[in-house]
Amino acid sequence: MTRRALLLGARTYDLTGVGADVAVMERLLGDRGFTDLRVRAEGGATYHGMAEALTRLAHDTRPGDAVVVYYSGHGALLPVPPYLRRHLPGGPAHLQYLVPDDHGHSTATDFRGLLAEELTAALRRLTRITPNVTCVLDCCHSGGMVRDPRRWRIKSVPSDVPVEAGVDRSVRLATAPRMPDPDVVRLVACQRHGLAYEYDGQGLFTAGLAKALGDFRRTAVPWSVLISRVREHVRSSEALQRPDAGGPSGRLPFSLDVPEQPERLELRAVGGALRATGGALFGLDRMDRVRLVFPAAGEAPAPTVETQVVAVDGADALLDPPPGPVPSGSYALPVRVHTRHPVHIAVDGPLAGLLRARLAESPRLREAAHEDEARSRVRVTKAGLEVTDVRGLPYRHPWRVPELTVEQSARARAAVALLETVARGERLRELVDPGADGLPGDLRATMEVEKERDGHEWRVFREGDGLRAGDRYRVGVSTGAHTPLYAWLVGVGLSRRTSLVTRDQPSGIRLEPETWAGGGTGWRSGPVEVWWPEDVPTDGERPESVLLLVGDRGLDLGPLGGSARHRRWEPTALRALLDEVCEGVRDSRLPAAAEGLRYRVFAWHTMVAPPSS
Known part of the structure; x- marks a missing residue:
């Protein structure tokens, strides 16, 4: 059995980190026993070069081999022009493809983009030989914005090359299976309409994947666990990018083995402390809960007991030990795990101790081990005590740093409350977005921005569009179905506060028959103004997000906008959603998803410029 990998790196347009990405993957795979490493980069990743390399890889692969296909570069998802769709009925609505080195040399008769259909066909040729195939794509498929052009690069590119030949090629491939091969593990930098970034000369996704594989070098965990660590790495950069793992992601890396309980943690009693080995690598920290499973006696079910994580020591989670001895062969399973916002504290003296003490009391915050891991920073400047984002822009105007300890304690409390917000x-x-399971598959949502104030003309908001304080937008949703559906409009303002925009109807607005909905049902909001709060400095653009939730029943989602939760009367169907957003908790003990609210999430993200002076 040979471990083979094809590493494709197309450094086109403004990308700078493709070479570093390929070098990282070459080193990482070499350390994991890959001996047949083929690289097409530095001008060698042309359309024909990539296609030929995929063909050669399939020719050389043998049954039982482990195969990896990796790509770093630009990705594209382009709408097919209407005139081509009219002349080619049954053709694709979009062209989705990887962008080779010679993409810019495309002509009307020679389209140089590696289509998604061509990549799918190449992977199917491989899985006919061996089922152990992994495809890793560090690119994105839609355009967007770059927050800091000095350090950020987006891995998608708008195309002005002729696409006629690409559409024709896609039509000719239409008879081939379009669904992904079920034997291929697919690791992708973002979702189909999402964004992927490189930062400081390396792809965020590739860097996160390398870190996750390094963290679990001595622990056998499947891709489904590793991808959550990759997401944590990407989140720490504040990029709105969500990596994902598709296909048989329950497999161990570069293997066909599927562990039954991938989050099973070995228990060790050391010096009077009960340790869950490697628990910190699975995201466990203080105040999380685990279930201890003891060896079964005969046919009886294995006895269990829950306990709490009290501290973290290196990679291990230290547990509150249960009464009595823990039998040999016992293990722990995480059951209630918090998502923690990492914070860097760049403060000295008594105030630093007060901040750390407050931070330790929150299960939703943690102090970052390194500044680069932080998503927020607390610092003291000449202006006072500031809480900032990763770009150094403060969320609020600075607070004066008092000399008295009692007043410093109040400042620490206010800073941590802001971090919670x-x-x-x-x-x-x-x-x-959980997807359309149980909901109409034709749900369509759009966000529109007013062209001129009170001008009654609207333009469609597209990913990457910026807004200015005072602009107005509206959101609409429609479907051809007439099943009862409810909508909620939620905002995450540039102050990072959350609000239920449709707070006058917190239990949802029912979609009704509308003429503009094409005979189906729909709902459209009134104009919503982008507001710049007085307590937010006007020293730079701030991110703002608009989310539309569409669900299968009317339930009070007021807590998403900041209103108090009433757990005693809270419907079970809402528990998982509200726990995730309000408490930052994933709880495996909650009822099955079939009992929960079925919903879709449509999101629009933008950067808002401050008001004109």
Whole structure:
């Protein structure tokens, strides 16, 4: 059995980190026993070069081999022009493709983009030989914005090359299976309409993947666990990018083995402390809960007991030991794990101790081990005590730093309360769309921006568009179905506060028959103004997010906008959603998803410029 890898790196347009990405993957795979490493980069990743390399890889692969196909570069998702769609009925609505080195040399008769259909066909040729195939794509498929052009690069590119030949090629491939091969593990930098970034000369996704594989070098965990660590790395950069793992992601890396309980943690009693080995690598920290599973006696079910994580020591989680001895062969399973917002404290003296003590009391915040891991920073400047984002822009105007300890304690309390607000806003911004399971598949949502104030003309908001304080937008949703559906409009403002925009109807607005909905049902909001709060400095652009939730029943989602939760009367169907956003908790003990609210999430993210002086 040979471990083979094809590493493709197309450094086109303004990318700078492709060479570093390929070098990282070459080193990482070499350390994991890959002996047949093929590299197409530095001008060698042309369209024909990539296609030929994929063909040669399939020719040389043998049954039982482990194969990796990796790509770093630009990705594109382009709408097919209407005139081509009219002349080619049954053709694709979009061209989705990887961008080779010679993409810019495309002509009307020679399109130089590696289509998604061509990549799918190449992977199918490999899985006919061996089922152990992993495809890693560090690129994105839609355009967007770059927060800091000095350090950020987006891995998607708008195309002005002729696409006629590409559409024709896609039509000719239409008879091939379009669904992904079920044997291929697919590791992608973002979702289909999402964004992927490189930062400081390296792809965020590739850097996160390398770190996750390094962290778990001695611990066998599947891709489904590793991808959560990759997401944590990407989140720490504040990029709105969500990596994902598709296909048989329950496999161990570069293997066909599938562990039954991937989060099973070995228990060790050392010096009077009960340790869950490697628990910190799975995200466990103080105040999280685990279930201890003891060896079964005969046919009886294995006895269990829950306990709490009291501290972290290196990679291990230290547990509150249960009464009595822990039998040999016992293990722990995480059951209630918090998502923690990492904070860097750049403060000295008594105030630093007060801040750390307050931080330790929150299960939703943690002190970052390194400044680069932080999503927020607390510092003292000439202006006073500031809480800033990763770019150094303060969330609020600075507070004066008092000399008296009692007043410093109040400042520390206010700073941590602000961090809780920021963390909550980030969790809502990152709320994942669960997909159309149980809901109409034709749900369509759009956000529009007013062209001129009170001009009654609107333009469609597109990913990457910026806004200015005072602009107005509206959101609409429609479907051809007539099943009962409810909508909620939620905002994460540039202050990072969350708000339920439709707070006058917190239990949802029912979609009704509308003429503009094409005979189906729909709802459209009134104009919503982008507001710049007085307590936010006007020293730079700030991110703002608009989220539309559409669900299968009317339930009070007021807590998403900051209103108090009433757990005693809270419907079970809402528990998982509100726990995730409000408390930052993933709880495996909650009822099955079939009992929960079925919902879709449509999100629009933008940068808002401050008001004109």
